[in-house]
Amino acid sequence: MRFLFLLIFIVCLNARINPFEPVIKPHQTQIVKPVFFKKEVVYLPKDARVLKKVIFVYQTLSSDIKQKTIDINKNIDFHKPIILLHKSKNFKNQKAYFKYFYLYIQNKKIFIKTKDKLIRSFFLVKPFRLVLDFKRYSNIPTIKKEFNSFVKKVVVGSHTSFYRVVIYLDANYNYKVIKKKDGVEIEFY
Incomplete structure (x- = not known):
């Protein structure tokens, strides 16, 4: 019995609150913008x-x-x-209105103008897409809009406590999500 108690005590001393958090933190937390070949x-x-x-x-x-x-x-x-x-391609500026937000596409940046809080964002492949979840209790039907840019289409759908914005891209990109007071800005490079 003492052995079991001692084993549990040792395991608790060694445990972390979040086991998925890396033990070693990276030194450089800033994303360095790449210098493009000209x-x-x-x-x-x-x-x-x-x-x-x-x-x-x-x-x-x-x-x-x-x-x-x-x-x-x-x-x-x-x-x-x-x-x-090497000349960078400039895409035509485009904008679209969805039920809870405006979406602006300019060159390799996307701005989502909304008062709703961004809960999470993640990137998926096959096809390449960026997924953004915003907090709002809603029940809207799925909305799809096509674009002629590095963004191929945007699909918005609701879940019980949030709505999801899925941005389909033409290729794999590095990206940076910046939270602003009037929305979210996403920069691709």
Whole structure:
């Protein structure tokens, strides 16, 4: 009996309130915005006459290293540089009204204007979507709206104590959710 009591006592001393909370806290809590590639000028050697192929080696969001090969097989003038440009796509500003909020899409940002409190947010794959839950007792039918942007569609549905906003995206993104006094801003990169 004493052994059982001692075992329970030792387990209670070692237990944490939240077992899913990491023991080691990260030192850097700020999200660093990435610096985007804009332009690179490459001069080929003097003996270059035919550009056979270009190989792009890139890193994915899951840190995998992959490559894409583009066959060119065309004559070139080595006196002139090869210029590689990366232009960000600007999406058309769009807005939509839903029963409890306004949704604004501008470039790679979404603003949800609402007085309701954000309970939780999480990201799912297959298809890529961001899920946001807002506190409100409601009973609205499911609403779907299509968009022509990096946001493909938005689906809003109600549960008993909250309503859920599901934002379907065209690809996997890193994102940051910022709570504002008049809503929520989501920045994708």
